[in-house]
Amino acid sequence: MNDHGGERTALVQVCQRLQVSGLVAATDGNVSCRVGSERFLVTPSGKSKGELLPLDMLLVDLQGEVLQGRSRPSSEIRMHTLIYARRPDIRAIVHAHPPMLTAFTLASIPFMAEALPEVYLSFGSVPTAPYATPTTDEVPRSIEALVADHQAILLERHGAVTMGATPHDALLRLEKLEHAAHTLFYAHLLSHGALQPLPKDLLGKLDALFY
DSSP states (O other): OOOOHHHHHHHHHHHHHHHHTTSSOTTOOEEEEEOSSSEEEEOBTTSOGGGOOGGGOEEEETTOOEEEOSSOBOTTHHHHHHHHHHOTTOOEEEEEOOHHHHHHHHTTOOOOGGGSHHHHHHHSOOOEEOOOOTTSTHHHHHHTTTGGGOSEEEETTSOEEEEESSHHHHHHHHHHHHHHHHHHHHHHHHTTTOOOOOOHHHHHHHHHHHO
C-alpha cells in the first residue's frame, strides 16, 4: 500500500513553516493534501502544527471518515471535504489564522486585492465569508457560494483559507496574502481610510492576463 510518504512530508514542512512564520499559534489551523480523487491527507485535531510528524497525518475520504490513522481529523474537516468535492482541480488546502488578515475581518475592512496589481493578478478578488461558528457545519456553508470562483477566502474572525496545486503552493498564497495585508493596512493609515482600487480599465488589462 502506498503510504504517501512524499505528501506526508510536504504537509509537515508546511505546518512547520506556518508555526515559525507566526501564521498559526498552538494547535490552530489545518492543512490537507489530496492523494486521489476520493481521498486526502489532513492534519489531526488538537496538536501543535510545528510538532507534527509524517505519520501523524490522517488519510480520510470525501465524507471525512478516517481510513488510516488513530487520531481525530482536524475539527474543520467539513471545510476541506467541501472544497475537494466542489473543486477537483484543487489538490491542497491551508487554513490558518494570520494576524493581519484576521484583523481585517475583525475591523470589517474588505481585503482590496484590486489595489495591488500583483495580488489581483495572482488571486483575482479575495472575498470575506460571513461569520460561522468554528468546527460546525456553518463553516462550509459560509464559503459554499465562494469556493468555485476563488483561490483564497477570508473567514470573518477566523483567519483565511487558501487553495493550490500542492501544500507548498497553498502556503505561498497564504504568505502572499498576509504580506499584502500589511501593505494595505499601512495604506489605510496613510490615506485615512481613502484607499482606492485600480480603475476598471486597468483591472480589465489584468483580467486579460489572468484568464
